[in-house]
Amino acid sequence: MKLLIRSALVAALSVGLMSPSLAENKLLKIGFVGVTSGPAASWGISNQRSMETRAAWLNETGGVKIGDDTYDVEIVSFDDQKDPKRAIAGMEKMAQEGIHYVVGPNVDDGAAAVRPVAEKNGIMYFPYAFPKELYMAPASNAVLGMVANYQSGPAIYKYLMENKGVKKVAFIAANESDPLSQRDGGVAAAKALGLEVVADKNTYQNDTRDFVPVLTPVLRTKPDLLVLSGVAPGNAPLLIRAARELGYQGLISTETAQDAQVLQEGAGELANGFISVGGASTPEIRTEAMEEFIERYTAMFGEYNDESNTKVYALEYILETMKANPASMASVEEFQKTMDTFEAPNIYMKGDAMLKYVGMTSFGQKRQVSVPMVVNEYVDGEFKTLFIAEVD
């Protein structure tokens, strides 16, 4: 019996000592600066939690091997409260901590505000903001972390023109910089495709709770397609519900990522047919790794957020690029050189999809992560793939 206990103890100790979690790994800090409080909190929280989930997963399975060393990943987060001044403070904090790679900010003005700090301190950052100046030369340190509306919008409108006979389109946006710039981009794209734009001036305050008065004049224009430009996930079900309750029977779409449960709770079956854009969003294209990511996220935080289908990618790109060129850990110039030729398997999506930097067509240089542009249709509580496209 004693022998049995001793053997068990030795075996347990051996396993423990060999266990990757006890290995003396170095520490690799990756930053996050974004909005994790207030009405837009879900944008940043889904970012932060995606990074924390992936980091915990990597650390648990032995860490990340970059060059000759193995690293545990630590996520350093800063809530910018959607305020550009705080975003600058957040980026300065990252610089003080010696962090060279930061995910965020989540909105246009924050991303523009941190640019000087990032470029001065040698920080590459991955915003979820669409202004092209951030990614076009002479700007060098920003990498767009998702598909921009001026890339997804034309594809969606073209699809709906050809497959659903859409001729008239109306736009509505929150009166804030991101949604307004997305609306303007959408209007230009729709006009370029020959669509008749019947409403493009209607806006609402982002804290609006009742959208019936806002939508009443828009729906009088009888559009075939109502575009909710840059709509926050919290507002999407309220807008859809108000439109449907006012008798609107046309199509509704947006170019931002949404959450199926939020749509289900907020609009129920009225949200059926709603078109949005996601990452590896739908079960039919997810790999087992994506399923495991969702399980781990749910276990850590109690509830998954479908926005993370897109936001799972930024950290992956940073780490894989470092693996491809270990010198980039300390030098963003090395990182930038690697971006031009970098390719790695996309572990979250079935098929032979690759992680690679894109953006030559939109920005003239590779300053965008290649996230699959999965255009979804919401049906009875879940997203179904409408079509998949790629950004050049």
Place this chain on the structure above:
Amino acid sequence: MEQVIANGLYLGAQYALIALGLTLIFALMNVLNFAHGQMYVLGGFVTYVIYGQLGLPFVVALIASAITLAAVGAMIEIYLFRPVIRKSHREESTMLLAAAIAFFLDAVILLLFGEKQRGVPKILDGVLNWDFRIIMPYDRIAIGVLAILIIAAFILYMQYSKTGRAMRALAQDRVAAQLMGVQVDRYSMIGFAIGAMLAGVVGGLLVTITGVNSGIGGPISIKAFMMVMIGGAGVVSGAIAGGFILGMAESVGLSVFSGYGDVTYLIIFASLMVFLAIRPQGLMGKPWG
């Protein structure tokens, strides 16, 4: 035009109910409760959990929201505002305390209920469609009517109950009421609890229409302050008038100026500034407080 008026009346009813609690607390204690919006959000989440998650009847959830917020309001008054008011005669002390409570509740609500927008099943299906001149879902009509009934009940309670009369006496002249035997501490606590309860009830009512999320407390408070400023701080009828005026202004503005971008709030704020410059005490407030 019929639709615009119907939208305005519905918005006005819910706005008036939001503003009532805020103005009651201000009238009784001279406290600007910056946490009013957060109390609304908490009430919404209580209804969300009980009606939306546990599947209990909506009425039960609404009563639970009312009781929870009344208890929270009473505790806040007893343990936070009362000692501060006793020790400090500076008005900014209670303002800072209210702001701190707002931030605290924001953080707690985010922690407890998460960052996502939440919603519950509709309490009534179907839509009233009067020849496409007025389209109004039945649940909105029900909530609008309920809001008006609650406002009426509140006015009757304040007018005819012993507690209501005591609170009105306190609001009119605190020292005189005290000299006449009104227990200031007791009725301040009851008043704060009722104010918080009203915020909770309207949060519970509106979660069925507009859902709730953890970040909307601040904007709700700002809107409530606007209504109170329009009607006159500390005057119940003023808060009701302020709510209906703001609701109607939003509805008409969003319809008439829809082709000019977001000028409705620009015009509302500009008008409010001019109005306050001419009549700083609001429509029904008294210049001396």
